[in-house]
Amino acid sequence: MRILALAWEFPPRIVGGIARHVGELYPEIVQLGHHVDLLTVEFGQTPYYEVVDGIHVHRVRVMPGHDFFHWVGNMNNSLGQYGGKLLSQEGPFDLIHAHDWLVGDAAIALKHIFRVPLIATIHATEAGRHNGLHNSTQHYIHGKELRFAHEAWRIIVCSRYMQQEVERSLRSPNDKVDVVYNGIRPEKKPNRSTFDYLDFRRRFAKDDEQIVYYVGRITYEKGVQVLLRAAPYIIKAMDRLVKFVVIGTGQIEPLKKLATDLGIQDYCCFTGFMPDEDLNLFQSIADCAVFPSLYEPFGIVVLESFAAQVPVVVSDVGGLPEVVQHRTTGIVTQANSSTSLATGILQILQDPEFAKGLVDRAYQDLQDRFSWGQLASETSNIYERIAKERQMVAW
Structure with a gap:
């Protein structure tokens, strides 16, 4: 089958989890015999067209906008025009597969003009991110999501939690929504024998300090503030031999102020953006990964930590309890509770044998x-189902 995919981020342009999702899913789709053209956004000196792991990647120019939503409109205009030429000149295509509302306008237009079924992968919802809709901007995005979901032949989500959220928030019938988990390539992670482990580790902590880290976007919904509030309990219990490393970009200044207010600034390191090469090395030298989200549809960063063989502590929201099996592959704690989070982290830092068991079972769970x-086979089955249904209906 010929698949036209649309995503507003694709490596090396990485904004959130979508880039890694599409960057790892579609090579496997190609391996199953499908042809994939991916439309995405230009990035630096990256070629406007190249074949990456079998994916035909087309990067389009996007005119600057007065604000983010103006830019999104310009992006959809560029994606739509380029996609129209591609469908006209190289079609027919069997499916359009679009990732999140940001590329929804272009995907919907192409669907109607060329009469090609649309699959929508919805990675998160606006109502879920903000625990409701509280202003005009959120209602605007919600409206875009509603139409995106309505126009899709089928919807793919990353967890059973998200299936329920899409059904509730976007009013999509349950039997229209398929659950396909996110995945990981564990073989990409280095092990400590392949680099100067101690030299790299000393960039972040002393030899006798254990490293607890968070990696991801720095926003309120990710709950990093809960980790910082848990830190004083952990520092005391560990006799000060612990370092908290926060990796990522976003709302960092409020967190730095919180660390200062709590008197823990000397135990915290805010790295900002970290390139994947360094992040892979960092994960292999850390002692505990913490993801204390207040909202999380899935949590692909958890799988990254599984693959790096780092014990994981998460909150009990969204898809995280589906990914992490409590006390089997990680620790699940009460969301927005610094006391519960501190207790979970200390279980790992103070019991190396227990932590090792979590790591071993989590690594096996990646394969299982x-x-x-x-996951690509499950996605391919959805493609084939839609192709059969398409043949049975007039359009």
Whole structure:
């Protein structure tokens, strides 16, 4: 089958989890015999067209906008025009597969003009991110999501939690929504024998300090403030031999102020953006990964930590309890509770044998439930189902 995919981010342009999702899913889709053209946004000196792991990647120019929404409109205009030429000149295509509302306008237009079924992968919802809709901007995005979901032949989500959220928030019938987990390629992670482990580790902590880290976007919904509030309990229990490393960009200044107010600034390191090469090395030297989200549809960063063989502590929101099996592959704590989070982290830092068991079982779980090859086969089955249904209906 010929698939036209649309995503507003694709490596090396990485804004959130979508880039890694599409960058690892579609090579496996190609391996199954499908042809994939991916439309995405220009990035630096990256070629406007190249073949990456079998994916035909087309990067389009986007005119600057007065604000983010103006830019999104310009992006959809560029994606739509380029996609129209591609469908006209190289079609027919069997499916359009679009990722999130940001590329929804272009995907919907192409669907109607060329009469090609649309699959919508919805990675998160505006109502879920903000625990409701509280202003005109959120209502605007919600409206875009509603139409995106309505126009899709089928919807793919990353967890059973998200299936329920899409059904509730976007009014999509449950039997229109398929659950396909995110995945990971664990073989990409380095091990400590392949680099100067101690030299790299000393960039972040002393030899006798254990490293607790968070990686991801720095926003309120990610709950990093909960980790900082848990830190004083952990510092005391560990006799000060611990370092908290926060990796990512976003709302960092309020967190730095919170660390100062709590008197823990000397135990915290805010790295900002960290390139994937360094992040892979960092994960292999850390002692505990913490993801204390207040909202999380899935949590692909958890799988990254599984693959790096770092014990994981998460909150009990969204898809995280589906990914992490409590006390089997990680620790699940009460959301927005610094006391619960501190207790979970200390279980790992103070009991190395227990932590090792979590790591071993989590790594095996990657093969059992989160292999991209298996997840691509599930996605391909959805493609084939739609193709058969398409043949049975007039359009």
